[in-house]
Amino acid sequence: MAALGLLATSAGPAGAEDEAESKVLIYTGTTGYRHAGAIDGGIGHIQNALDKAGIAWVREDCDGLGGAVGNCDHPDANPRVFTEENLAQYDAIFLFNASSQWLGGGRPGPLWDEEQRAAIRGFVNAGGGIAANHNAVDMGAGVTTWDWWDGGKDSAVGTLMPGHAASDLNNVATVRVADRRHPSTRGLPKEFSFGDEHYNFARSVRGDAHVLATLDEESYDPGPNAMGEDHPISWCKPYDGGRVWVTGMGHFPESYAANGGDNYLVKHLVGGVSWAAGKGAGGKCAP
Template identity: 35%
Template sequence: MKRFLLLTLLCLASLAPSAFAQGQFKVLVVAIPNRYHHDYAVVAKPQFERMAQMHGFDLAWSWNSTPFDGDLSPYAAIVLLNTPGDELKGEQRAKLEAYVRTGGGVMAVHRALIFNPPGDWPWFERLIGRTFRIHPMVQTATVRVEDPAFPATFGLPSRWVWTDEWYEFNAPVTRGLRTVLSVDETSYDPTRIWPGQTARGMGKDHPVAWYHTYDGGRVFVTALGHTPALYDDPSYLAHLYGGLWWAATGKGIDASR
């Protein structure tokens, strides 16, 4: 009997890597360094790895766009972490479009919201939902929770003191955007910018995070996340995982709304 139990335990141990190590879904994080966002990734990567361990999902990480040359279907969501659409070329763009149209989720973070040159890939701009205009210098401001029923706000207070680049946007290019967070422009100076540039703010309605369904897929967008040190903040990580969870599964929204 003892020998049988020992053999059973040994068999279970040999199966563990394949049978028991699989997460509830798989996520691809694409973090391509660029001129203004190159030191964040070495801080963000271990935090995403801890997030995956904590929440039981599988994580693939890439410093370049090569995953878009292959099969994207294993991923429940793709995180564009400070990685804009202009990093993708030719067939890579077609691969992302096909992925979304088959129900894939996308989470776009901070620099991923800026596409250059504007108008070069309209599909991606509609995926994001708004086009970037300008941003003032990094400042502390008050963030307001606009949708407490969305998972990306569950770990946040109703008013949140946060320091970041406060991106300004043009009018929405996609219908049906649902604002998750906004910034109170009375709590910082929207005109504080570098010589030769002009920023005027967006006024009372200044979204900094939103979500929508687009072309068959789920999209969560957050403009927050400029400074590498922000990845050490548990509230910010809760914000990211809430949005990622919804993008990957469609779950967590209050169905009674």
């Protein structure tokens, strides 16, 4: 695993054909709340699954601002990573539990400055994809951090997360897969049980994005911000010239490690990353 501010890479499995191989930036930078357990416990399983899928990856990480080595504003971190020239080598960015600000206090934010945001937008405008999970779908703890990324219905995510169910692995929800043709859901059953810190969103994105999976709120305790009968948890859409795939799932390290990493969560995430990188038929993602 890479240390903070350092880089880890994979060339993909031996024998993979270069011209058919996608390359993904796995980004775990945080200036908001850091899901350290999920990041540290999940990254290896994600990397292994990407290797098996024939997707090359580079992992970049940073935490906090302040100029020190390992901080997101250090020259070795975000200022080097989020440039037009550097991002041009990738087909997709995977925001793996990345975060920008936390209202709990003591965290610096924002995650990206305006120049870095412009590079990300330019990457997507040029046809790049972004996949994001859990904290990256809630960059600002229920507050808009960047109107292009989160908040309004026309943003990349398309909503905010004002609250979530209890952080309890034993609060098991029934996940209902709405589209089993998409690369991120093709290997999943129609329904499966999943314990998580289940996210509740301010609005359903249905009609603005293609809903891939929903939560059945009657199967678990959704907490005070319940959404009701229509509770999307994973979705995708064409956006600003590129592709966006998101899921609220992925709080607990145990979920990534289950069955040695061969589990529904990892399959779902790697399929989403694959689609964001432009691989996989059947993933049109029209609303």
